[in-house]
Amino acid sequence: MNEYQLITDTATLETFVDELRSADFVTVDTEFMRESTYYPELCLIQIAGNGKAAAVDPKADIDMESLLDLLVEDEVLKVMHAAGQDVEIVYNLTGKTPWPLFDTQIAAMALGLGEQLGYAGLVQQMLGVTLDKGARFTDWARRPLDQRQLDYAVADVTHLADLFPKMLADIKRLDRGSWLDEDMKRLTDPETYANNPDKAWMRVKFQGRNPEALGRLKALAAWREREAQEKDLPRGRIVKDETLADLAGHPPKGQQDLSRIRGLSKTWASNDIGARLMEAVENAAPMPKSEMPDKPKGRPRLGADSALIADLLKLLLKVRSKEADVAAKLIGRAQDLERIAAGERHDIPMLTGWRYEVFGKDALALVEGNLSFAVKDGSMVMTEI
Structure with a gap:
C-alpha cells in the first residue's frame, strides 16, 4: 500500500x-x-x-x-x-x-x-x-x-x-x-476523556482531608478548568497544581493578597481573572461527606515480613508472565502486589478476570502459604503445599 x-x-x-x-x-x-x-x-x-x-x-x-x-x-x-x-x-x-x-x-x-x-x-x-x-x-x-x-x-x-x-x-x-x-x-x-470541571479537583495532589479545604480545592479546580477551556490554554498556564493546592489550604483573605502568592501574577490583585478566582474561593462550600475522597490507595506501609512477601510476589509475577508469554505490566503493577502483601483483596485488577487465572490465584496461594518456590534442573518452578 x-x-x-x-x-x-x-x-x-x-x-x-x-x-x-x-x-x-x-x-x-x-x-x-x-x-x-x-x-x-x-x-x-x-x-x-x-x-x-x-x-x-x-x-x-x-x-x-x-x-x-x-x-x-x-x-x-x-x-x-x-x-x-x-x-x-x-x-x-x-x-x-x-x-x-x-x-x-x-x-x-x-x-x-x-x-x-x-x-x-x-x-x-x-x-x-x-x-x-x-x-x-x-x-x-x-x-x-x-x-x-x-x-x-x-x-x-x-x-x-x-x-x-x-x-x-x-x-x-x-x-x-x-x-x-x-x-x-x-x-x-x-x-x-470527559473534562468535567466539577471533577477536576480529583487530578490535583492535595494533602489532608479537611472538608473546608477540599471544598475550596473543588471550587478552584472547577474555576481553573472553565478558564482554561474558555481561553483554550493548558490548565497549568492558568494556575499550576501546586499553587492551586496552596490556595485551597491557605486561602487569601482578599484579592490584594494574590500579589504575594508565588505562582500568580501581581496583576491578579486588581484584574478580572483575580476577581473570578476570589469569587471561587469565597463561594466555596465545605465538601459534603458523600463526596469526600477515599483514603489514598497508594503503596501501603509494609513491615519487614510484608516487604519480603511483596518481593516474592514480584518474583512470582516474573515467573508466571514468562510462562504465559505476556508482558508483566499488562497483568499488574508493583503497587498492587504490595497491596496484596499487606492483606488487601478488593479493587485489585489482578485478582479478577483473566489476570486472576494467569497470576492472581497463585498470588493468593503464595501469601496464604499454599505455594512455594523451588529450583529444578536450574529453572524456577512452583510447588503446591
Whole structure:
C-alpha cells in the first residue's frame, strides 16, 4: 500500500469514507499539537482500509462529519497503536469514543512482545521494517506539509494494516481475545476523556482531608478548568497544581493578597481573572461527606515480613508472565502486589478476570502459604503445599 491521497475537500472525503465502510477493518492515526492549547489541536488524520490510504487535512475547508461517523458509529473495526490520545481527540470532536477498537500496543503486551512497545519497535519486530522517524518533530499545524512529512504520517497506518492481521492471528491462536476485551472497554470508556470541571479537583495532589479545604480545592479546580477551556490554554498556564493546592489550604483573605502568592501574577490583585478566582474561593462550600475522597490507595506501609512477601510476589509475577508469554505490566503493577502483601483483596485488577487465572490465584496461594518456590534442573518452578 504505497499510494495514498491527500484529502482536502468534503466530496472526496465522503467518497473515500463510503469505500471504507465495507472494509473488515480500518487503521487510524492522528497528528496533533497540544503544547499551547487546552484541547489537542487536530492537524491530520491518517486512515487506511480496503487497500487504500489517505491523509485527511482537517485544517482545509472540509466537513469531517462522514469520517467522524465512521469512527464512532459504524461497526467497522478501528485499529490504532497506543490509542489513548487519538481516542481523546475523537471524543472531544464527537462526545463519543471509537468502537469497536483494537489497540496494537495492548495486543503486543498480551503477546509478550514487550512492555508498552513503541510503534517503530513493533514494526521492526513483526515486519522487519525500519521506520524513518526523521519527521517526528514536525510542526503539524503549519501548512503546507511537504511530501516527506505526509509520507511519514501515512506510513503509520499502512504498516498498521500489515501488522494487524498477523497480531490478530496470534491472539486467536493463543485464545487471548477475551484478555483484550476488558482493556479495550476501559480504553474507550467516555468517562476517561470527559473534562468535567466539577471533577477536576480529583487530578490535583492535595494533602489532608479537611472538608473546608477540599471544598475550596473543588471550587478552584472547577474555576481553573472553565478558564482554561474558555481561553483554550493548558490548565497549568492558568494556575499550576501546586499553587492551586496552596490556595485551597491557605486561602487569601482578599484579592490584594494574590500579589504575594508565588505562582500568580501581581496583576491578579486588581484584574478580572483575580476577581473570578476570589469569587471561587469565597463561594466555596465545605465538601459534603458523600463526596469526600477515599483514603489514598497508594503503596501501603509494609513491615519487614510484608516487604519480603511483596518481593516474592514480584518474583512470582516474573515467573508466571514468562510462562504465559505476556508482558508483566499488562497483568499488574508493583503497587498492587504490595497491596496484596499487606492483606488487601478488593479493587485489585489482578485478582479478577483473566489476570486472576494467569497470576492472581497463585498470588493468593503464595501469601496464604499454599505455594512455594523451588529450583529444578536450574529453572524456577512452583510447588503446591
